[in-house]
Amino acid sequence: MQKYPFRIAIPQxxxxxxxxxxxxxxxxxxxxxxxxxYGANRKYLRSLVNYWQYEFDWRVQEAQLNQWAHFRADISGLSIHFIYERGHGPKPLPLIITHGWPGSFFEMYKLLPLLTNPAAHGSDPADAFDVIVPSLPGFGFSDRPGTRGISNIQVAELWASLMKDVLGYVRFAAAGGDIGAGVTQRLALKYPERLIGMHLNYLGTSTIPIDPTELSDAEKQYLREIEQWSMNEGAYSKLHATKPQTLAYALNDSPVGLAAWIVEKFRAWSDCEGEVERRFSKDELLTNIMLYWATETISSSIRIYYENTHALSPLKPGQHIEVPAGIACFPKEISQPPREWAERTLRVHRWTQMPSGGHFAALEEPALLAEELRAFFRPFRGNVV
Known part of the structure; x- marks a missing residue:
């Protein structure tokens, strides 16, 4: 399989x-x-849309995005878009990072230089990574699946092929949050001999049946909190997982509707104290939104919730993913499990309570996340041949 260069060029x-x-x-x-x-605030949304209409310059953002090395590759019938930035150091470690929803590859733009060129940012060049950031199928510039069943399990298979058959990496590291955390765990479960380690900045609830009498008090409290969160904040997920096509007609037709659907989540899930622009500039918010609008991928992006909901869990009760795992717990993340919950399915080698940040860690706290990734993978670098 071959990769071929790709350049972003949205038609006028x-x-x-x-x-x-x-x-x-x-x-x-x-x-x-x-x-x-009641949802997205009209006054704020009007101000964002006014900026979008009269001040936001997509061509400037497009030029900045094109400073990265973009490629596409045909894998199992889908053309997958990815960024591939080589590291500056004696032996860069290959690392694939997977985003989630409502994010995109753009989430990593602050993180990329910290990982690929640590010496330029005051860190050890021995910690350099070759960084691969693919767009999930149905997101951004990756193809939109036209058939059922492209869940996290199938995405993991695509990523394994991307890393070995396209880029030539037999062994590598993986990381992700949100949907990307699920893909990373599926990758580690199916290809344990390929991964030297995985790092997660999100953990969701498990679909594996667990005897309630076996749960610790902290786990019981965690599940109560998740249930309450689902009641107050989880309607979007239920809709994505049950009737995504119905929602897609509105979001694909109305840019303001799309912006409302996405920005409300950036505000609710980040460490912004209710002021979304404390963490993200208007340009950042709109660039991410544009990657959905200009490519018409909101329908295919939310459909992965349906596919994941209808996919069978690859884990059996009592089974562990044996690949060493590092977990960064950001304080405003939507899910705050105790360590014993993670250890039910993962071999946790590093558990870090982060001082600040939320669901969009790479955008909110790129320096903290970069240092966490360096620290976790440092002992495993010798395992790559």
């Missing part, structure tokens, strides 16, 4: 159409003093 007609749609937005009403209690 797409940008012109976007401007027209923004100009003709039909805004809904809102309860007085609603804040964000």
């Amino acid at each position: 007609a797409v940008l012109d159409d976007l401007k027209m749609r923004l100009e003709h937005t039909r805004w809904p009403d809102e309860i007085e003093n609603a804040g964000w209690d």
Whole structure:
């Protein structure tokens, strides 16, 4: 299999159409003093859309994105987009990082230089990585699956082929959060001989049946918190997992609707104290949104929730993923499991309580995450041949 260079070039007609749609937005009403209690706040969204329409320059953002080394490769009938940045050091460690929803490969733009060129940022060049950041199938510039069943399990198989058959890495490291954490664990489960280690900055609930009498008090409290979170915040996930196509008609047609659906999550899931722009600039928020809008991938991106919900768990009760695992617990992450919960399925070698940050760790705290990745993988570097 071969990779071939790829350059982002959104047609001007797409940008012109976007401007027209923004100009003709039909805004809904809102309860007085609603804040964000009912969902995306109209006052904030109007300010973001005004910036999108009159100040945001996609061509500037596009040029910055194109500074990275982008490629595509045909794997198992899908063309997969990925960034491939080589490390600057004596023996860079190959590391594949997988994003989630509503993120994209763009989440890693601050993290990439810290990992590929640590010496330029005051760290040891021996900690350099070759970094591969693919776009999940149905996200961004990767192909949209046209058939059922492309879940995290199948994505892991695509990534294994990308790393070995396209890039030539027999052994490598893997990391991810959100959906990317699920893909990384599936990769480690199916190809344990290929992974020297995996690092996660998110852990969800397990689908493996567990006897409630075996749970610790901390685990019981964790499950209560997850249940409460699901009641208050999880409607989006239920919709994605059950009727994604119905939602897709609205989000694919309305840029303001798409922005509302995504920005509300960036605010709710980040360490921003309710002010989303404390963590993300308007340019960052809109660049990420544009990667869904310009490629018309919101439908295919949310469909992975359906596929994952209907996929059988590859883990059996009592089974462990044997690949060494490192876990970074960011304080505003939506899921805060105790260590014993993780150890039910993982061989935890490193467990770090991070001082700040949330669900979008690579964007929120790139320096903290970079140092955590360096520290976890450092002892395993000799295992790559």
